[in-house]
Amino acid sequence: MSEGMQDASNAEPGLAIICGGGSLPFALADAAARRGRRVVLFALRGWADPQRVAGYPHHWTWMGQFSRFMRLAAAEGCRDVALIGSVSRPSLWRIRPDLRVLRLMPQILSLFRGGDDHLQSGIGRLFEQNGFRLLGPKEIAPELLMSHGLVGAREPNARDRADIVRAVTLLNATSPFDIGQAVIVAENQVLAVEGPEGTDRMLARVAELRRNGRIRSAAGTGVLVKAVKIGQDHRIDLPSIGPQTVEMAGAAGLAGLAVVAGSTIVAEPERIAAVADRAKVFVAGVDDDGTLR
Amino acid sequence: MSEGMQDASNAEPGLAIICGGGSLPFALADAAARRGRRVVLFALRGWADPQRVAGYPHHWTWMGQFSRFMRLAAAEGCRDVALIGSVSRPSLWRIRPDLRVLRLMPQILSLFRGGDDHLQSGIGRLFEQNGFRLLGPKEIAPELLMSHGLVGAREPNARDRADIVRAVTLLNATSPFDIGQAVIVAENQVLAVEGPEGTDRMLARVAELRRNGRIRSAAGTGVLVKAVKIGQDHRIDLPSIGPQTVEMAGAAGLAGLAVVAGSTIVAEPERIAAVADRAKVFVAGVDDDGTLR
Numbered sequence: 001m002s003e004g005m006q007d008a009s010n011a012e013p014g015l016a017i018i019c020g021g022g023s024l025p026f027a028l029a030d031a032a033a034r035r036g037r038r039v040v041l042f043a044l045r046g047w048a049d050p051q052r053v054a055g056y057p058h059h060w061t062w063m064g065q066f067s068r069f070m071r072l073a074a075a076e077g078c079r080d081v082a083l084i085g086s087v088s089r090p091s092l093w094r095i096r097p098d099l100r101v102l103r104l105m106p107q108i109l110s111l112f113r114g115g116d117d118h119l120q121s122g123i124g125r126l127f128e129q130n131g132f133r134l135l136g137p138k139e140i141a142p143e144l145l146m147s148h149g150l151v152g153a154r155e156p157n158a159r160d161r162a163d164i165v166r167a168v169t170l171l172n173a174t175s176p177f178d179i180g181q182a183v184i185v186a187e188n189q190v191l192a193v194e195g196p197e198g199t200d201r202m203l204a205r206v207a208e209l210r211r212n213g214r215i216r217s218a219a220g221t222g223v224l225v226k227a228v229k230i231g232q233d234h235r236i237d238l239p240s241i242g243p244q245t246v247e248m249a250g251a252a253g254l255a256g257l258a259v260v261a262g263s264t265i266v267a268e269p270e271r272i273a274a275v276a277d278r279a280k281v282f283v284a285g286v287d288d289d290g291t292l293r
Numbered sequence: 294m295s296e297g298m299q300d301a302s303n304a305e306p307g308l309a310i311i312c313g314g315g316s317l318p319f320a321l322a323d324a325a326a327r328r329g330r331r332v333v334l335f336a337l338r339g340w341a342d343p344q345r346v347a348g349y350p351h352h353w354t355w356m357g358q359f360s361r362f363m364r365l366a367a368a369e370g371c372r373d374v375a376l377i378g379s380v381s382r383p384s385l386w387r388i389r390p391d392l393r394v395l396r397l398m399p400q401i402l403s404l405f406r407g408g409d410d411h412l413q414s415g416i417g418r419l420f421e422q423n424g425f426r427l428l429g430p431k432e433i434a435p436e437l438l439m440s441h442g443l444v445g446a447r448e449p450n451a452r453d454r455a456d457i458v459r460a461v462t463l464l465n466a467t468s469p470f471d472i473g474q475a476v477i478v479a480e481n482q483v484l485a486v487e488g489p490e491g492t493d494r495m496l497a498r499v500a501e502l503r504r505n506g507r508i509r510s511a512a513g514t515g516v517l518v519k520a521v522k523i524g525q526d527h528r529i530d531l532p533s534i535g536p537q538t539v540e541m542a543g544a545a546g547l548a549g550l551a552v553v554a555g556s557t558i559v560a561e562p563e564r565i566a567a568v569a570d571r572a573k574v575f576v577a578g579v580d581d582d583g584t585l586r
Contacts, residue, residue: 170470177463179483190472193486196507197498205490205498214489 014038015140016078016132018061018069020047020085024240027267028084029056031141040076042069047085070130081132082140083123083236124233136235137265146241146285148261148293151269152276156256156284159187160223161292164258166190167225168290175230181239184254186222191215199226200248207252219253220280227288228263240265241283243275250279258292261285307331308433309371309425311354311362313340313378317533320560321377322349324434333369335362340378363423374425375433376416376529417526429528430558439534439578441554441586444562445569449549449577452480453516454585457551459483460518461583468523474532477547479515484508492519493541500545512546513573520581521556533558534576536568543572551585554578 015037019025025048029039041048041058053060059072073081127134137144156164167185170193174183180194184206191209194202203224209215226239241259249257256276259266264285266272276283286292308330312318318341322332334341334351346353352365366374420427430437449457460478463486467476473487477499484502487495496517502508519532534552542550549569552559557578559565569576579585 166470170467170472173466173470174463174486177459177466177483179463179486190470190488192488193467193472195483195485195498196502205488209489 012037013080014040014076014078015135016040016042016069016073016076016081018042018044018081018083019053020044020083021049022086023049023052023242024265024267025085026052026056027144027265028082028137028141031144035141037140038077040073040078042073044085066126066130070132073132079131079133080135081127082135082137084137124236134235136233137238138234138262144265144267145238146259146261146264146266148285148287150292151266151283151285152273152281154256154276154280154282156223156258156282156292159221160255160282161290163188163221163223163255164225164284164286164292165290167223167258168227168260168286168288171225171227172230178229181229182224182226184222184224184252186215186217186254189215189217191222199224199245203245203248203252203254206254207248210253220255222252222254224249224252224254224257225259225290226257226264227260234263238263238265240267241272243268243271246272246275246281246283247279250276250281254281256282256284258284258286258290260288263288305330306373307333307369307371308373308375308428309333309335309362309366309369311335311337311374311376312346313337313376314342315379316342316345316535317558317560318378319345319349320437320558321375321430321434324437328434330433331370333366333371335366337378359419359423363425366425372424372426373428374420375428375430377430417529427528429526430531431527431555437558437560438531439552439554439557439559441578441580443585444559444576444578445566445574447549447569447573447575449516449551449575449585452514453548453575454583456481456514456516456548457518457577457579457585458583460516460551461520461553461579461581464518464520465523471522474522475517475519477515477517477545479508479510479547482508482510484515492517492538496538496541496545496547499547500541503546513548515545515547517542517545517547517550518552518583519550519557520553527556531556531558533560534565535559536561536564539565539568539574539576540572543569543574547574549575549577551577551579551583553581556581 015032017025017029017039019041032039041053041056042061043053043058045060045062061069124134163185166188167183170183170190182194182199184191191206192202228239272283284292308325310318310322310332312334322334325332334346334349335354336346336351338353338355354362417427456478459481460476463476463483475487475492477484484499485495521532565576577585
């Protein structure tokens with residue numbers, strides 16, 4: 001209400017970003033700020049990077065402090081909320097439930113059965129039921145999403161393209177089972193399906209299998225493909241790739257990696273292009289059937 | 294043609310067992326011998342256990358010595374062939390092709406594209422085209438296969454049974470992709486899908502994820518389920534479980550393991566029962582839809 005007599009009721013509401021680990025929360029905050037949004041970080045203790053959080057208006061919070069979040073977010077004029085950054089599925093002991101959360105406990109406990117999809121849609125509902133609007137990167141800053149085509153100089157060859165299509169088809173088949181969002185396929189052989197270990201560990205596993213000679217395809221073949229699960233809430237936990245993913249794909253002897261355009265976060269495309277060229281891997285944004293136009 | 298003037302044309306033909314690593318080849322040889330079959334081992338160098346091979350009529354052979362195999366098998370009066378024991382998919386350099394194999398090279402190279410199913414059906418055809426009858430454990434000694442019901446004292450509870458059904462459903466969905474034959478599911482969450490690393494390493498991975506707190510379900514929950522792939526050649530590479538699998542399932546904090554009755558080799562049920570009881574895991578033979586009657 002200070003400078004310029006801005007009327008809060010007409011201004012775009014503030015954006016509360018509940019942020020976990022990694023650099024994605026800051027990429028989202030910066031992109032929202034560039035669009036003139038007022039941003040307040042709700043930094044999750046144990047996950048968000050304190051040094052980077054310090055550069056933004058912020059509140060530290062424990063996972064589960066829902067009343068506190070609602071009170072502070074309202075005081076900050078935030079009705080829009082985004083959830084971003086890495087948090088492994090919280091162990092119950094890492095959550096510090098406040099009173100409201102304790103009242104919601106039956107609902108929350110039921111979220112902890114089933115896979116990630118189930119947990120996510122439940123979290124979405126929780127915010128909506130309490131008057132918040134949950135937004136995803138797509139609504140806030142679509143420029144953070146992978147576009148169709150190549151990042152970096154290398155291109156997939158015909159065999160790589162066939163591997164991408166096979167990987168996407170497999171991801172579609174496993175999607176109802178609420179498993180990982182990534183698989184690795186080389187010369188038509190499935191080398192790995194991601195579980196709770198995450199993409200980086202899956203890549204490390206394939207690198208080891210290759211060293212041990214348990215994979216017949218030569219180094220320089222194989223693709224990592226990440227895709228959003230069918231029916232997944234796009235506002236929460238879109239798959240993402242960063243420079244480290246690209247680096248590790250190179251170390252695992254893959255030809256490259258592909259993600260579904262429009263539903264994968266690529267926060268630092270320039271850095272990714274540089275790393276991809278150095279690691280000699282391609283990075284492709286493909287259609288949801290795996291084709292690269 | 295010596296003792297008893299036995300007429301070779303009426304006698305059951307000799308059985309050539311091409312044997313890889315592990316104890317399954319000897320379990321099959323013993324079971325065949327108990328049924329009065331004359332057995333000759335063709336022990337694969339680098340895979341078969343020399344000490345145990347020595348106890349049977351045998352020839353050592355390199356993978357790929359197909360003419361030599363045919364000559365020796367014919368001289369031994371073997372028209373029936375079984376392939377059993379662990380061999381990881383051979384690297385091309387581990388194969389010592391003879392002349393006939395070199396002539397068949399285009400056909401063989403094409404086997405090395407695609408997953409295991411493709412390789413297996415090709416191997417089957419190769420023997421059949423050359424006048425051999427390829428037999429599986431089911432035809433030779435059905436007593437080696439898991440029967441419906443429990444091995445050992447422990448039983449799956451309702452939650453475990455639901456996990457088994459989910460695991461079997463997932464295996465059916467991934468079956469067309471020619472991946473591993475095993476998955477681990479705990480409280481409805483998929484913890485791992487087996488790739489070329491094999492069952493033991495997959496179990497080690499889950500044990501580690503559990504130690505690191507990346508799996509929310511408590512120790513004592515979760516099932517390992519192995520199933521034959523749909524359309525897989527049952528004569529080659531049926532899934533198997535041994536005492537080590539059971540031991541590692543216990544170490545990974547699983548409640549138990551289940552396999553499809555009638556299409557999984559369980560060579561040492563008594564030892565498995567003992568190990569299962571000590572490791573406090575159940576071992577169940579289930580229907581191909583995952584139900585335990």
